[in-house]
Amino acid sequence: MEDEELPSIKTASNNGVSMECTYIVRDYTDIFTTTALFESRDELIKWVSDAAKPHRMVVVIKRSDNGFGKKKARLLLGCERGGEYREVNGRSLKSNVDETDDMCDLTNELDGIKKSKEIRDTGTKKCGCEFLLRGRQVEFMGDWALEVICGVHNHPLAQYLEGHSYAGCLTKEEEEYVIDMSTTNIAPKIIMKQLKMKFKENSSIMKNIYNARTKHRVVERAGRSQIQYLMGKLKDHRYFYLHRRCEKTDTIRDLFFAHPKSIDLVRAFPKVLLMDCTYKTNRYRMPLLEISGMTPTNLTFCVACAFMNAEREDNYTWALSMLRSLMVDLCLPNLIITYIELALMRVVESIFPTTSHILCRWYINRNIMAICKKYFPTKEYWNNFYSSWCDINKVDEESRFNELLRRFIEDYSNKYPNAVKYAVKNWIDPYKEKLVSCWTNNILHYGNTTRNGVEGHHSALKRQLKTSICDFETCWTQMHTLYQASHTMVKASFEKSINVVQHKFKSNLFKELRVLRSAMWSRDK
DSSP: OOEEEEEEEEEEEETTEEEEEEEEEEBOHHHHOOOOOBSSHHHHHHHHHHHHGGGTOOEEEEEEEOOOTTOOOEEEEEETTOSOOOOBTTBOHHHHHHHHHHHHHHHHHHHTOOOOOOOOOOOOOOOOOOOEEEEEESSTTSOEEEEEEEOBOSSOOOSOSTTOTTTTOOOHHHHHHHHHHHTTTOOHHHHHHHHHHHOTTOOOOHHHHHHHHHHHHHHHHTTOOHHHHHHHHHHHTTOEEEEEEETTTTEEEEEEEEOHHHHHHHHHSOSEEEEEEEOSSSTTOOOEEEEEEEOTTSOEEEEEEEEESOOSHHHHHHHHHHHHHHSOGGGOOSEEEEOSOHHHHHHHHHHOTTSEEEEOHHHHHHHHHHHHGGGOSSHHHHHHHHHHHHHHHHOOSHHHHHHHHHHHHHHHTTTOHHHHHHHIIIIIHHHGGGTSHHHHTTSOOTTOOSOHHHHHHHHHHHHHHOSSOOOHHHHHHHHHHHHHHHHHHHHHHHHHHHHOOOGGGOSGGGHHHHHHHHHHHHHHO
16 A cells, blocks of 8 residues: 655535645555456455455445446445535525525514524535446356456545444344344344344444334335234234224224133133233223233233223223133133222123122222321321231131221221221222122132232233333234243143142152042043
């Protein structure tokens, strides 16, 4: 390489103002001079890119001709800063800004309102660099040769390749790696970190990651709308799904879907169902009703979900009717646990008339804490009140319940009448048969008196979504991932329950039971 110091070089022109600087100009002809022939156009471009990268040069395609007839294909490669800035419609940037300012001033005077002038901050990186390479086909449909037309740059080379649009483009291998990690719900910042660790020479920035993810989503949709794409995904994964639409606006009103493995699980273990709505999961502000079941290994699994446009009795009736259609008459639930939603409670009694129904004790206790705690001056007084309330809920005999309730009213009604009134009038009197243990223990609930299992699913979903403005496609994708993880855990718990015998069950008292279980398992196999 030959170094030559020039005293002053015009590097750019901006609004008619020339900028001059002094630096060393280098000739890089020998770096790109080669007698090798390349089998394809892409191989030639890759060789040039690999040769330029160690010197922090960004070489882009200036012109390309695929050839036609006797004309051979050719290719021009140049510096990304080559050429001059082109004025739009023959007018300079300054004239455009001045005209915009005049129009804004006139508009402000007519409206009588002062508005701040917001002009987009733009610029150009072109400085007339003459660096140029030519690639040409030696023979028709044959090898490619490279020729250096000008190897001189009239500007200092880049210190870092990050921030240069062409240098930061993902290769095919890198793009596949980004898409694979995106489909497993990995955050973009983690993808960037892993990308830099695997591909040491990568110069991409976060914008390249976002662009690759957006491009993949556009290709996946293939011109379909969001709902069309979602319906296609549900069909591809063999979901059971139904929807209702509004006839006036032709928009989705309710959407019900269930995973095929979840349907098999609920038909095998229908004894207990948990129901709850959650919010802030989609940009349309539609509540998400989730219905969960329990396995004999004490794990919860999602049975079905329904997006509803409102929490009205009509919406609940349609959603639970879809759930009832999944379950045969011989595998109806023995117990349904819900929160205090009057519309849902009425629909449960209507759709499942033979099923027992209790209220979530945890939800009621949280309401007691939120309403009543403010009436107590000290933490000690509140703890005594709350302990008495919990004792009432957990009592096993009705006579004992009446005694504790009478004592509860006598002890706290004089000093804290509002707290006692709220607890008794709002919960004990109307819902004691769905809340207190002396009544709920008559129902085979397998230790389930709260809907904490479905609350755990809500929490996991929101951790996956990370935002409350997701579309249906994104929301379902995250839910499908959670379903797969949940089903894996259920299968693992089943295998563990079959193969692992706890030490407390190794006594001779359970010997015949273990033999019977092994015989049944062998027969099923």
